[in-house]
Amino acid sequence: MTTLGYAILGLLAREGLSGYDLTQRMKGRVGYFWSARHSQIYPELARLEDGGFVTHSVVEQRDRPDKKVYEITDVGLEALKDWVTEPPPEKPTRDELTLKAYSVWLADGEEAARVFRAEGLKHEEQLARYEEIRSWMEDEWREDLSSPGSPHFASYATLQRGIIHERGYAEWCRWLAEAVGGEISISGRGEA
Amino acid sequence: MTTLGYAILGLLAREGLSGYDLTQRMKGRVGYFWSARHSQIYPELARLEDGGFVTHSVVEQRDRPDKKVYEITDVGLEALKDWVTEPPPEKPTRDELTLKAYSVWLADGEEAARVFRAEGLKHEEQLARYEEIRSWMEDEWREDLSSPGSPHFASYATLQRGIIHERGYAEWCRWLAEAVGGEISISGRGEA
DNA sequence: ACCCGCATGTAAGTCGTTACATGATTCT
DNA sequence: AGAATCATGTAACGACTTACATGCGGGT
Numbered sequence: 001m002t003t004l005g006y007a008i009l010g011l012l013a014r015e016g017l018s019g020y021d022l023t024q025r026m027k028g029r030v031g032y033f034w035s036a037r038h039s040q041i042y043p044e045l046a047r048l049e050d051g052g053f054v055t056h057s058v059v060e061q062r063d064r065p066d067k068k069v070y071e072i073t074d075v076g077l078e079a080l081k082d083w084v085t086e087p088p089p090e091k092p093t094r095d096e097l098t099l100k101a102y103s104v105w106l107a108d109g110e111e112a113a114r115v116f117r118a119e120g121l122k123h124e125e126q127l128a129r130y131e132e133i134r135s136w137m138e139d140e141w142r143e144d145l146s147s148p149g150s151p152h153f154a155s156y157a158t159l160q161r162g163i164i165h166e167r168g169y170a171e172w173c174r175w176l177a178e179a180v181g182g183e184i185s186i187s188g189r190g191e192a
Numbered sequence: 193m194t195t196l197g198y199a200i201l202g203l204l205a206r207e208g209l210s211g212y213d214l215t216q217r218m219k220g221r222v223g224y225f226w227s228a229r230h231s232q233i234y235p236e237l238a239r240l241e242d243g244g245f246v247t248h249s250v251v252e253q254r255d256r257p258d259k260k261v262y263e264i265t266d267v268g269l270e271a272l273k274d275w276v277t278e279p280p281p282e283k284p285t286r287d288e289l290t291l292k293a294y295s296v297w298l299a300d301g302e303e304a305a306r307v308f309r310a311e312g313l314k315h316e317e318q319l320a321r322y323e324e325i326r327s328w329m330e331d332e333w334r335e336d337l338s339s340p341g342s343p344h345f346a347s348y349a350t351l352q353r354g355i356i357h358e359r360g361y362a363e364w365c366r367w368l369a370e371a372v373g374g375e376i377s378i379s380g381r382g383e384a
Numbered sequence: 385a386c387c388c389g390c391a392t393g394t395a396a397g398t399c400g401t402t403a404c405a406t407g408a409t410t411c412t
Numbered sequence: 413a414g415a416a417t418c419a420t421g422t423a424a425c426g427a428c429t430t431a432c433a434t435g436c437g438g439g440t
Contacts, residue, residue: 002399003288010295020419033290040400042421065408065419077298084299085307088288090314096195096280098225098353103202105346106269107276112340115277122282148304148372154297157371161290161364168360172353179349180340194427212391232428234393257391257436 001079004044005053007034009080012054012072014151019045020067032130032162045070053079097173104180113181120173127166134159193271196236197245199226201272204246204264206343211237212259224322224354237262245271289365296372305373312365319358326351 007030011022022045023038036044048054053076056068072080097119104112137156138145144152203209203217214237215230228236240246245268248260264272289311296304329348330337336344 003286003291004399006295007291010291013295013298018419019421023419029284030291030294033285033287033294035284035286037401038420039402039422061409061418063409064417067419080295081298084292084295085303087307087310088292091288092227093225093357094195094227095225095353096283098350099195099199099202100276100280101349101353102225102346103198103205103272103276104349105341105343106205106273109340111277115279118279148301149297151297153371154294157293157296157368158290160367161287161293164360164364165285168356172356175352176349179345196427210391211393215391229429230392231394231430253390253437255437256389259391 001051001053001083002044003034004036004040005048006080006083007036008041008044008048009053009072009076012070013077013080016069016071018059018067018069022070030158032158048076052076101176104176107180109180109182113177116173116177116180120170120177123166123170123173127163127170130159130163130166134163193243193245193275194236195226196228196232197240198272198275199228200233200236200240201245201264201268204262205269205272208261208263210251210259210261214262224350240268244268293368296368299372301372301374305369308365308369308372312362312369315358315362315365319355319362322351322355322358326355 007026008022011017011025011030017025019038019042022041023036026034026036026041029035045054045056049056049070052073054070054072056070058066059069060066097116100115134156137152137159141152141156144150145156147153199218200214203214209217211230211234214233215228218226218228218233237246237248241248241262244265246262246264248262250258251261252258289308292307326348329344329351333344333348336342337348339345
């Protein structure tokens with residue numbers, strides 16, 4: 001079974017979904033840390049069904065094309081549950097921006113500062129979005145967030161990972177931009 | 193040109209290296225955030241030479257097999273320099289442990305806590321290793337670390353990224369292990 | 385003799401991306 | 413009539429991993 005398979009099972013364990021629905025969930029990101037395109041999802045669903053981890057039923061719709069709604073089976077649920085507590089294989093981290101930083105000594109300081117400042121901004125923006133969702137969760141799901149057995153708790157946990165990730169990344173970008181470039185100029189540069 | 197190509201150029205911009213040397217550097221990790229096996233490196237070196245980004249010369253050794261030492265060309269250096277300040281394409285983050293967290297509500301709390309505690313420990317250990325290297329760098333390279341034009345500064349910057357990454361990851365693991373499991377039991381469990 | 389480290393390659397397979405392909409239904 | 417969204421697939425290609433393959437020289 002592939003990791004993508006477990007990602008799909010993780011979504012189906014919460015609710016029945018079509019391939020299209022799954023694709024939408026995977027765009028945003030499953031719990032913010034996995035993604036896949038429809039071209040990968042449809043064949044994987046077929047394999048999961050072949051293995052008995054999911055089943056599907058065709059749902060007819062008036063206003064839209066019919067769809068196949070997939071549901072997780074007991075076998076699938078069991079496999080997913082077992083996978084959760086297996087230690088993950090350690091895969092090497094690959095981060096292109098950090099790799100760029102490794103050769104930043106060759107670049108013009110101002111130019112490099114612009115790049116890292118811009119990347120830092122992106123991560124700050126993502127952080128802000130995540131924090132907004134977190135506030136919403138804390139309001140809406142208050143009780144669930146102290147029950148590790150609830151799916152809402154699990155969603156909150158992955159979001160929490162996203163927040164920590166973005167915060168750290170933004171911090172590093174700001175630090176590096178400052179170190180290589182120095183002054184932060186507002187576009188237009190008001191100096192007379 | 194592939195990202196791996198730039199990873200190799202980034203190393204060769206600092207010193208001439210053989211395919212074998214490059215492989216060793218990539219195992220540890222280039223500046224801690226890229227990696228590759230020899231089976232990927234040798235063909236990539238051939239492509240880089242084809243494109244005029246590197247050249248090689250055979251160095252004969254008495255005590256060991258001969259080797260090809262690769263050097264970066266002016267063309268290669270220019271390409272690398274330009275790449276550094278190009279904004280990186282954003283690639284989706286894929287983290288299996290976070291994906292597991294998304295389905296952690298299905299698992300036994302104690303079992304899950306063990307997994308996340310164990311992973312947290314790994315990241316704390318890596319953090320400790322990185323921090324030791326940082327201390328060493330701060331002692332050994334003191335002056336360079338304030339000159340963004342020095343390779344040592346760039347190495348320090350990537351290490352800094354590694355430190356922030358591990359710190360955040362460890363923090364999250366500890367938080368989640370605590371939330372799903374509660375008590376930290378020493379193996380053997382001294383309770384009477 | 386055998387294993388280990390140095391040294392360099394190729395081949396097969398997996399995972400993921402981009403592109404190709406089709407068709408229903410609704411909105412403008 | 414044409415574009416947008418919903419819906420489901422396949423094919424070609426690229427990046428990376430694992431395995432296959434070979435050979436030198438030094439230490440036990």
